[in-house]
Amino acid sequence: MKWSLLELSKYKNDSLSFDTSLDVTDRLRQKESMILDATPVQVKGTLTVEADSYLLFYQAETVLTLPSTRSLEPVDVPIVIQIDELFMTPEQFRENKDKVQEQEVFLLDAQTIDLSESIVDNIVLATPLQVLTEEERNGKDLPSGEGWKVLSEDEYESMVQEEQQQKIDPRLAKLSDFYSDEDK
Incomplete structure (x- = not known):
């Protein structure tokens, strides 16, 4: 028009x-x-x-x-x-x-x-x-495949926090003591 x-x-x-x-x-x-x-x-x-x-x-x-x-x-x-x-x-x-x-x-x-x-x-x-x-x-299921998946922002943030809060492997805990003694 x-x-x-x-x-x-x-x-x-x-x-x-x-x-x-x-x-x-x-x-x-x-x-x-x-x-x-x-x-x-x-x-x-x-x-x-x-x-x-x-x-x-x-x-x-x-x-x-x-x-x-x-x-x-x-x-x-x-x-x-x-x-x-x-x-x-x-x-x-x-x-x-x-x-x-x-x-x-x-x-x-x-x-x-x-x-x-x-x-x-x-x-x-x-x-x-x-x-x-x-x-x-409406669904909570995000696409995923072999070795990969799509995360929501909330899932990603909680995953990052989880990784930061994970404790050191007990087998390696002795090594952290070793390094802290050398620093003194």
């Missing part, structure tokens, strides 16, 4: 509301290889046209299918994001440099505002880094 700046000039000092569904699955998969699939994105929001800027506010909802970070099994992950973005043409930005910082503004290179591009970028940013299946979240 795109709006040309010429079309938006009709809404000067007014808002344009939208409520739509967009299928951006292919664009999401191109941008982020971990995304296996996505449902159409439900988007509801407003675009406010002011004399010196364009303010885009919307809420987007979708369900991403991502691989589990442990087992690589597909997991459906609901994503709900609320976005505020401020757009300006380069001319508008030059006129209002003192009012806004460049990091807070999207400068328009074309004469259009592309909602689907904004949605794709923000969904990719909202994609979680750790994805677990329901069983992996």
